Amino acid sequence: MGEIVDDPLLRERTRVFSGRHDAGRTLGAFLLSLPSITQPLVLAIPAGGVPVGKEIAAALGAPFSLAIVRKVRIPGTTESGFGAVAWDGTVLINERLRQVLGLTEDQVGRAVEETKANVAERVARFCRRREMPPVRVKTVILTDDGLASGFTMLAAIRCVRDLGPSNLIVAVPTASLSSAEMVSREVDQLVCLNIRSGQSFAVADAYDEWYDLEDREVLAELGS
Numbered sequence: 144m145g146e147i148v149d150d151p152l153l154r155e156r157t158r159v160f161s162g163r164h165d166a167g168r169t170l171g172a173f174l175l176s177l178p179s180i181t182q183p184l185v186l187a188i189p190a191g192g193v194p195v196g197k198e199i200a201a202a203l204g205a206p207f208s209l210a211i212v213r214k215v216r217i218p219g220t221t222e223s224g225f226g227a228v229a230w231d232g233t234v235l236i237n238e239r240l241r242q243v244l245g246l247t248e249d250q251v252g253r254a255v256e257e258t259k260a261n262v263a264e265r266v267a268r269f270c271r272r273r274e275m276p277p278v279r280v281k282t283v284i285l286t287d288d289g290l291a292s293g294f295t296m297l298a299a300i301r302c303v304r305d306l307g308p309s310n311l312i313v314a315v316p317t318a319s320l321s322s323a324e325m326v327s328r329e330v331d332q333l334v335c336l337n338i339r340s341g342q343s344f345a346v347a348d349a350y351d352e353w354y355d356l357e358d359r360e361v362l363a364e365l366g367s
Contacts, residue, residue, distance in 0.1 A: 145333055146332045147327050147338075148333070149334075149335050149336060149338045153336050154337070154338055154339070156337060157348040158348070159337050161350070161352060162194075162350060162353075163194040163288050163350070164195075166288065167197065167198025167199050167286075168202065170198070170286075173334065174334060180284075180310075180312070182280065182309070183282045183283075184206050184278065184308075186207075186210040186286070187208075187209055188209075188210050188211075188296070189209055190358070190360070190361045193356070195286050195315075195316060208273060208274075209273065209275070210230065210299045210302070211266050211269065212227050212228065212295050212298050212299045213258050214226070214227050215255055216257075225240045225244060225246070227295045227297070228258040228259050228298065229262070229301070230266055230302065235297055269365065278303060278306035278307065279306060282310040283310070283311050283312065284314050285300065285303065285312070285313050285314070286315060288315070288316060288317075288346060289317040289318060290313075290317070290323060290326060291322065293319075293322035293323075293326045296313060297326060300313070300326070300329045304329075310331045310332075312332045312334060313326055313333045314333075314335070315333075315334075315335050316349060317336065317348075317349035318335045318337075318338055319339060320338050322344075
């Protein structure tokens with residue numbers, strides 16, 4: 144299990160960041176206060192992770208790129224997921240949740256194929272001129288705007304691990320305690336400013352301003 148590093152002053156609090164850029168700047172400064180990170184490479188999960196990742200990369204003077212991952216949505220819903228698909232085709236399914244939901248193999252297969260198509264579309268849209276820099280022997284910092292279930296991040300971790308980084312760090316502004324513990328088992332270190340326990344958790348509760356970023360906003364972030 145990797146080390147979990149948080150900010151004790153922000154534990155269990157809500158509305159601790161004005162927005163994603165503020166969260167990224169705060170997280171970047173926090174990372175700078177930790178022991179030196181050698182050869183960092185920041186990979187952000189779109190959409191919400193892009194402004195966070197850009198600020199971290201700026202603080203560390205590190206290269207910045209994307210890790211395209213999408214949740215596999217539960218049929219009939221627009222937000223809830225039961226797994227994730229990553230840019231290299233990696234599929235991760237929450238089997239426990241799948242069984243609770245009673246999803247058939249056919250339903251799972253259709254949902255996964257729809258998600259794969261969506262991932263391919265986002266890779267084409269966001270990564271046209273942005274190839275991922277070499278990962279081998281780098282300290283890769285994977286980031287998003289928060290961890291709810293953590294399965295999207297787990298899929299990204301599985302992909303990056305196969306590319307041979309020297310160290311793998313997940314750095315996020317906010318996370319549920321259960322997800323932080325789960326994800327930390329897969330990485331060398333998990334850095335999260337605002338960890339919250341309890342049955343109910345929403346990433347949005349850590350922010351004063353929260354909305355889903357549109358693709359045009361992500362493209363504007365990438366072009367700035």
